């Protein structure tokens with residue numbers, strides 16, 4: 001493989017001069033995603049002849065080498081990227097880079113943090129944990145928290161969502177931050193998005209690296225001093241390569257046309273070639289034959305996907321006679337599932353999120369790893385010092401983008417990035433760029449009391465701790481006890497002294513404790529935003545999984561809201577996030593929370609980029625304010641797929657439910673303190689209230705006290721009352 005095809009990944013979305021992000025596009029972008037189809041590795045397709053050189057070359061050549069950056073999509077521009085795309089150099093000049101590296105001086109911890117004393121943290125945490133929680137585990141009959149805090153109306157109202165098992169879900173999967181301590185050997189130039197995953201982070205044994213690494217090994221080591229020259233050289237090289245790419249793409253396009261003509265001649269389909277009028281879908285018999293032959297051939301499915309995209313762009317003009325849109329859509333989804341290796345259900349679910357050609361880009365982007373990024377731990381160092389230390393070790397890196405002053409993107413490294421002395425000393429966290437976002441949105445302040453409801457392995461917890469400058473307290477909770485080990489390890493390594501680790505089901509909050517200034521719910525999710533990291537998602541998720549997950553997320557979000565102190569002087573915020581792109585797990589959950597908790601409202605996330613959340617989706621209409629939430633996509637932002645919503649929690653309405661008002665005689669009163677005119681049997685109602693409290697507690701998985709022996713069971717009481 002030629003050097004240009006190797007190990008290239010794009011920068012995370014850079015920003016334009018106005019601070020707005022650009023979107024990177026390859027040539028194919030301007031052509032309704034067509035080209036992208038030619039270069040994909042095939043998972044399930046029949047590999048009849050393997051890849052001929054011609055096909056291989058075509059795949060390589062059609063990769064979008066020329067980095068053209070286009071302003072980020074707005075919803076209205078979603079399917080049609082601006083044609084007036086601005087070409088922007090992908091690498092920075094020294095001035096810019098230096099400026100960015102220096103910018104964190106302002107916000108960095110001046111003393112650069114210290115490693116002294118952090119060995120004691122484990123002990124401290126253990127002591128705090130014991131004093132805070134040891135009772136609740138052993139208390140066989142004990143309620144957790146105070147029953148009187150429960151809002152009966154809401155409990156009953158929420159009952160529908162509070163029922164049902166969730167334990168079948170595998171909730172242990174994680175999107176980031178699990179550090180692979182094996183040497184990460186990143187060789188080659190800056191990687192671009194949409195290259196093959198296997199080449200993005202090649203191992204030392206990867207022979208195909210040789211031509212690139214030979215040449216680059218001779219290059220001088222990157223230092224702060226030679227950064228500018230190197231950066232310029234890289235830019236020039238990128239420009240040269242871009243020219244070559246253009247040439248290659250043109251050649252490839254020509255070759256492709258010839259190939260298709262050959263194919264059409266063979267098949268006797270003259271007049272129905274790509275771009276040449278109507279495209280006929282395969283008949284049922286042809287599909288059966290295809291199946292019997294072990295699936296379609298690679299070039300057939302590629303071509304068919306291109307054709308379907310073309311037809312769907314102008315159905316009237318290109319559809320075969322009597323064929324409907326849905327037939328082309330179904331064929332395309334089936335081919336996508338085959339080609340990229342998804343189950344049909346998920347292929348369809350993800351396909352429907354986007355306009356047709358954008359969907360192909362999304363699937364393409366899932367085949368490519370995202371850039372390797374690290375977060376500077378400002379409790380221990382400053383970004384410029386960290387950059388210098390890593391540069392001295394032969395790591396090629398640069399700031400992620402203007403939106404963060406603590407992130408660095410690693411392009412190449414001769415040392416294992418997960419085991420450098422700086423890593424071990426807690427100077428940085430290996431962390432996906434997307435996972436910075438919810439913490440930036442939450443913006444925890446020094447001295448606050450913060451809850452990270454689902455926190456393991458602690459990427460966001462440790463980020464929050466650093467933003468709070470090791471003051472206040474972060475309760476880092478995770479239901480999975482095993483995962484709290486890596487959480488605790490990270491907390492120690494990064495020197496976070498304001499973190500208390502605990503392990504409860506998030507649905508037990510706020511009964512465990514409440515009154516937080518800010519809460520982060522980085523919810524357990526399907527991981528459809530991180531398919532490039534975990535391809536198993538492509539096949540192991542079903543309709544039922546999404547239903548169960550969404551159910552759990554709804555339960556968790558209500559508990560997260562109720563854990564926020566509405567009267568917090570400095571905060572009163574909740575951030576909900578997932579590393580999933582499905583509407584069920586995002587907008588639908590947020591909309592549910594808005595409906596169930598009238599005391600919360602959405603506010604702007606404060607993030608400078610991202611696509612607004614859906615307010616309408618496939619027949620569902622959400623609260624218009626859901627447009628304030630933000631979606632992030634691999635194909636748009638070159639980040640993991642992610643979702644962030646920020647809520648402000650306000651005081652609940654003072655009007656209490658009637659049944660909670662009793663006079664001194666235990667007689668029910670109306671809101672004005674007058675006795676209810678209608679007859680009211682408070683004893684009878686108390687039984688109902690007690691029973692519904694029990695039911696809600698049980699459904700929440702909380703321990704319930706034995707029924708009051710004096711109180712008859714509801715059925716008996718009802719009979720007696722009748």
Ligand SMILES: C[S@@+](CC[C@H](N)C(=O)[O-])C[C@H]1O[C@@H](n2cnc3c(N)ncnc32)[C@H](O)[C@@H]1O
Pocket residue numbers: 171172173174175176177435453454455456457458459460461477478479480483504505506507522523524525
């Ligand atoms: C997306 S991961 C969290 C990643 C973490 N915020 C970070 O930045 O490192 C979701 C976490 O939710 C935890 N989880 C699953 N169900 C939970 C529940 N009912 N309550 C609390 N945590 C739960 C999982 O164990 C998992 O660690």
